[in-house]
Amino acid sequence: MISFLWAEDKNHVIGYKGKLPWSLPNDMKRFKELTIGKTIVMGRKTYESFPNGPLPKRLNIVMSRNPDYQVAKPAILINSYGDLKNHANMKSEVVVIGGSKVFEEFKDVVDRLYVTRINHEFTGDVKMIDLDYSKFTLTEKKEGIVDEKNIYPYTFETYQRN
Ligand SMILES: NC(=O)c1ccc[n+]([C@@H]2O[C@H](COP(=O)([O-])OP(=O)(O)OC[C@H]3O[C@@H](n4cnc5c(N)ncnc54)[C@H](OP(=O)(O)O)[C@@H]3O)[C@@H](O)[C@H]2O)c1
Numbered sequence: 001m002i003s004f005l006w007a008e009d010k011n012h013v014i015g016y017k018g019k020l021p022w023s024l025p026n027d028m029k030r031f032k033e034l035t036i037g038k039t040i041v042m043g044r045k046t047y048e049s050f051p052n053g054p055l056p057k058r059l060n061i062v063m064s065r066n067p068d069y070q071v072a073k074p075a076i077l078i079n080s081y082g083d084l085k086n087h088a089n090m091k092s093e094v095v096v097i098g099g100s101k102v103f104e105e106f107k108d109v110v111d112r113l114y115v116t117r118i119n120h121e122f123t124g125d126v127k128m129i130d131l132d133y134s135k136f137t138l139t140e141k142k143e144g145i146v147d148e149k150n151i152y153p154y155t156f157e158t159y160q161r162n
Helices: 025-035 044-048 081-086 100-106
Strands: 002-008 013-015 039-043 059-063 076-078 094-096 112-118 136-143 154-161
Touching: 002 013, 002 025, 002 100, 025 112, 025 154, 039 044, 039 100, 044 059, 076 081, 094 100
Parallel strands: 002 094, 002 112, 039 059, 039 094, 059 076
Antiparallel strands: 112 154, 136 154
16 A cells, blocks of 8 residues: 655645755654654655665665665665565555655555645745545544644645545
């Protein structure tokens, strides 16, 4: 089963200069809860945005078309979507964590969406792809807690494919 997990602003911005445009520790916490013990799939640029290499306690699968691209162990490099099933158990939850290029590759097969909607406008250079929400049902919606460390209003939403 394939899920998408991402956070976007009011204008669907997800990235800026190779990083997240915001700091939202509560979203990081949710990211961890939803990915720990699972397989995560990411594009080469998203992988390079991690300051300490592969994320612990998760099978990290990195996509690049460059077969010589080096990922730090224990991450795994794949060169195409077709290669994914050779490394991941597709019967368990495989969480695609972006960026936009990788979301595009999986958009026709994604079963579940975990989105954090941040009610703020940021400067960005990468946006979330267009998704056809009529093909999905909202199954969970939760307002995020705003405090001194999480200063932007945000909502956690989960959708399941119809
Ligand atoms: N807000 C969020 O939730 C969120 C989530 C993820 C990322 N981001 C942000 O988004 C930005 C990065 O996203 P991005 O869209 O620019 O890049 P990306 O999707 O992370 O990486 C793009 C690269 O992935 C590889 N790739 C993509 N599709 C592939 C395919 N079908 N087969 C093989 N390789 C493939 C290619 O690598 P090669 O060029 O090496 O071939 C491509 O250049 C950063 O700013 C990051 O912080 C935000």
